[in-house]
Amino acid sequence: MTPGFGHVVSTAHARGQLVVQPRMGMPVPADMRAGLLATKRASAITVGTVTLDSYTRVGDHAAACRALGNGCSLNGYPVVAHGADTTRWMLSGVRDDAFPVQVRHGSADPRSIFTTLAAVPIDATEGGPVSYCLPYSRMPLRESIRNWTEASRSFAQLQATGLQPHMETFGGCMLGQLCPPSLLVAISVLEAIFFRQHGLRSISLSYAQQTNTAQDEEAIDALRDIAASHLPDVNWHIVLYAYMGVYPRTPRGAQHLLDEAARLAVRAGAARLIVKTVAEAHRIPTVQENVTALETAAAAARQERRRSPGQGAEQQIHAEATELVNAVLDLDKDVGRALALAFERGYLDVPYCPHPDNAGRTRSFIDTDGRLQWSTTGSMPVTRVVQSGTTARLTSAGLLSALSYVADKFDWLHQADTADHPTKTEHRT
Template sequence: MNEIVPSSGRAVSRRERGGFGDFVLRTHASGGLVVQPRMGFSDPDEMRTGLIATKEASATTVGTLTLDSYTRVGDREAARRALRAGLRLNGYPIVEHGAELTRLVLNGVRGPGFPVQVRHGSATPLNIFASLIEAGLDATEGGPVSYCLPYGRVPLAESVRNWARCSEIFARLRETGREPHLETFGGCMLGQLCPPSQLVAISVLEALFFYRYGLRSLSASYAQQTDPAQDREAIFALRRLCAELLPEADWHVVVYAYMGVYPTTPEGSYKLLARAAELAVATHSERLIVKTVAEAHRIPTVAENVAALEYAAAVAAMARPARGPSLTEDTQTYVEARTLVNAVLNLDPDIGRALLRAFQHGYLDIPYCVHPDNRGQTRSYIDGDGWLRWAEIGSLPLSHVVKGTQPRAMTSAGLLDALSYVQRKFDGAAPSAIRRNDLRGKSGHMMLARSPAVNPGSGVS
């Protein structure tokens, strides 16, 4: 399992093949945390400028090409019209720009010390995979569930077929001596109000799906939620399940800074980002995807992205890993997640069919998700301690492990209150104990006070 024979006939180890996943794991082994933005620009020069700025930040970084919405939904004609009209898109249109132009954008920037990942959000990603492979890229993310249910009305069965085909095509890069890397977005479902055990379960199941189709360099995602103690428990559960179920894969965990309603004040935004960086370090996570002070107001600039990267890296450098549960200590989140994973895997020997049947039977059911293939029988709430709890479990196979559910009618006012819980908590919090003068970038300016150097609206979060 540790070697392949490329077309040259010489056996190549995974470590020799390098790539995105290897860079992240080597950084972690040396005691570092990789930080990453979510930026994307339709103008190739702006995209290259953003990548260079990310590479030159005072942090260990990887680059991102976040794609535009037209490319995500496969509306190529709309993307072409916008480009002809000189309109600014909300991301990089990799399919329309073509491989030659994308290689020019990456030339001299991407390399062994600065890998680049494509982020897209598509349930129909065949053209995206073809374009990124042709451009020489070998890292991307998504998943048959996580890039279907929250993002549109593509039937889940179609998404599963699409992702199976794309995963197989992507995995063939291993035959050329390269190591393709695929990250599951499953730990970020809807961004907020999904209890962590189901986030962990879907992240693991999508990683198993990718493994089934030949990929061996993987990352499992988890998005910061409402309480740091619960988040730590969830990430340790995710790490344990990956170790148990993916023993032959090279995997790491990527933490996302909070993806729900974001604080509106700079102090609140930075305090929430600091908690995400501390969470990543505490849970031995290898990579962190940041958010910026602009999230509540507009699309961030390059300078704001760099400021967030450098701030998160500085906080991480001062944080310390926490001691997790022992391998025999079954936390509530681990028990729930393992129960969900086992129930899904037992539905069918083929993991793609198992995922479809899981949603048909309600064994997986995302609270407040209105996709037609989601049953919509589960509900969650935030308890008095700030933990996300199950209010109603619907047909989830958790009746023997989840106790004390509290069925309650969720009014529109109640839902808005829950959605804004983190924003209100951090906007009302005292200033961070971290001294801003201690967190300076290469320019010497305080990162909290950086001025935007790029026109607002020039990227995507």
């Protein structure tokens, strides 16, 4: 079987190397090819990314074709509109056994996307029936689950051609922020079990950097341990996303946050890191800014040492996530049906998520240590006691403050660092 995406990442991880990956998508095939080549040539262990456009994400391929015909700009690569032949050319001489490429999309109905990927073929993608429905779509969850069941089964059939298709769960990134880690861990594991049930044997489990580094380490420990107990016959690894919420506006603040993500990935034993750039708060980054982010993250990772597994003493995240996973799996032997029932009963309930199939009875807050905590757990089957005095509904001002917590923190750290270490120009003025 041809070495695939999961094999490349796992091999690098076994050598103690962190794989870094950009978010990158251009509508013009030649530009997309150039971006992938720049990623490949970066001074880091990298894998490639082809991020799809919004029209393709929602299945409006006719609109994507019209945009291409009219010379209109798209915010990603329209793989279905371009077709398999064009994409095959775009990847020729770029992708190889040491540099695999993953397609990222955001679709609650990825069937046409997966059909095109199989025709190229491209053997690595990501998403999930929950994580690509609730944040990005108003599609009924049960419909998304049906779509993802069909797409996952067809994607798994690439194994018959000698490929090892790889699927990454997006469940650990729900809404990017203000979702306590136990729910991120639980949804990531449940989507991985869903993919395994439909025949996939190379899987990565996502987790997004949140508001407190120690808490994130505990969450990744929990994710690793729970995944190991449910995926015994799967080649799997953990992928960490650099913070996905409001990003620092200062270049130094943004760089400090990315460096912390790289160090977190190494300490906690994640195999792959999805980076962000210093331009995130302002605009879509250039290829060079992506390359710089890859190289600086890799440099920060090389300076960090992995700690011993299980070193963290906190077990609350592990306990909560285990309760959630077990409660959902007890609902039905079919994981897709179990996920639908779990949201109908409020066993899974994402705070501040307005999707009609989300109960919306849970709330979270950032405590004085910067940790994400539950203030209201709704009907979720967790036995922890919500801290007293935290059940009041968050005000709009409080919500805005929480959403900008990380950006404000790292911009402030930059300002404090500048004050402590002024430049020569600042001395003169």
